[in-house]
Amino acid sequence: MDSDSPFLLAAVSLLSALHMGYLARRVGLSRMAHKILPPAVTGPPEFERTFRAHQNCVEFYPVFLVALWTCGMFFSEVAAAAGGLVYIVIRQIYFNGYVKGTKKRLPGFFLSLAVLGVLSLLGLIGIVHGILHKYFYITI
Numbered sequence: 001m002d003s004d005s006p007f008l009l010a011a012v013s014l015l016s017a018l019h020m021g022y023l024a025r026r027v028g029l030s031r032m033a034h035k036i037l038p039p040a041v042t043g044p045p046e047f048e049r050t051f052r053a054h055q056n057c058v059e060f061y062p063v064f065l066v067a068l069w070t071c072g073m074f075f076s077e078v079a080a081a082a083g084g085l086v087y088i089v090i091r092q093i094y095f096n097g098y099v100k101g102t103k104k105r106l107p108g109f110f111l112s113l114a115v116l117g118v119l120s121l122l123g124l125i126g127i128v129h130g131i132l133h134k135y136f137y138i139t140i
Contacts, residue, residue, distance in 0.1 A: 008081035053098035067119035074126030
């Protein structure tokens with residue numbers, strides 16, 4: 001195996017996929033608790049909040065993966081992996097808050113946006129640096 005392989009990025013990606021599976025399981029448990037059969041997505045507010053919390057995490061997941069891998073490949077794998085771990089924890093905080101009440105989701109939501117912004121910005125810096133170096137022979 002190549003020692004330059006992105007092991008940290010792969011590990012965080014796998015952990016994030018397992019986390020998404022855990023959140024899906026929480027929706028399933030909520031369905032059972034409230035006796036809501038698929039494909040129904042409406043029911044008691046507790047179920048609807050759990051369902052929406054998971055859906056919102058699913059909607060942000062591709063953005064997270066792109067930002068994680070772009071940052072890791074073009075800026076720093078360690079920084080990306082650390083940011084990815086923080087993102088997973090914050091998304092759990094977001095999910096737990098949303099299940100309790102819609103306003104309680106906001107701290108986790110804004111923090112997750114901040115982490116995505118940092119990962120994206122670092123990835124962009126790495127890409128611009130690489131383009132300048134490779135195509136314009138400019139080293140910053």
